[in-house]
Amino acid sequence: MNALRALASAVDAVNEGIGRVVSWLALVLVVVQFGIVLMRYVYGVGAIAVQESILIMHGVLFLVAAGYALLYDAHVRVDVFYGEAKPRKKAMVDLFGCIVFLAPFIYVIWDVAFPYVASSWAVKEASNETSGLPGIYLFKTTILAFTVLVGLQGVALALRSILVIAGLAETNKSRTGGAA
Template sequence: MLRLADSLDMISRLTASVIRWLALVMVLVQFGIVVGRYVFGYNIIAVQESVLYMHATLFMLGAGYTLLVDKHVRVDVFYAKAEPRTQRRIDVFGHVFLLIPSMLVILYWSWPSVRNSWKILEGPISVGGIEAVFLLKSLIPAFCILLVIQSLSLLIRLLLPETSRPEAKA
């Protein structure tokens, strides 16, 4: 089971290793937009939209990795002061009854919109923008799938006996 969890973690790590470069590209493109607009008085809407696409891609595809490294937002009213065993129970509850079901619901309800967007190759958000809204909408199911994969990995680790968990050996 630990090997399966490691394999699932690798999906998040590989995704993050590719998309992390979008942060740098996004900053450089935004800098170019500012220079182009305020120094040269030149503006291209498609380039402006590309920042939106990169930003969405970075956050939607990076969510699984964020969960893996435990840097996601956590409402820790009870969690922070709880014993490790209680924290594990809270985590299991969160994965089984909140995260996985909500991702499956979002996946189910967003799929028709994504499918239709691909069917018509949905065009730009703005006139002169990027003619690929269908790619932007495809981030929704990708986000859901990556979060479910990472959630399953964490759930496997949470349900392993105490002695076989990697953190127990450290």
């Protein structure tokens, strides 16, 4: 059982590190957006590549930080079965959710996204705009990163839930509240 706990902790550490790094992208995104507004409305200059960078940063922020959000239980939850439940019942609900909802969702996203990303890599896809960004295929790869990071965090949550159900842990939450 210590191996399960160690595996869950390793996944937590990966998502923690990635989440803390990528959270700084929110600040960069705000600064770049301010720069775009300043360039456009004060100086009358538009830059398509910079405008596209906002879309890409926004996508990367949400896709790559999704595992971090799951780590901190920050996703939207309907507390019908969960609200005031005891930790064992919460663990059962979480395990059920991981198996019945999260795992199939991650599988479908991966299954649909993989050919999409592979075809983008095959042609080294760039922006359709004349002065747009190159390397759009790199951005599309974050869809696969999303599935891996959220999938791994789901496995960690499921492992912790199993430990609680078996009476080997008090709670399946490794973290509470956001730290970024």
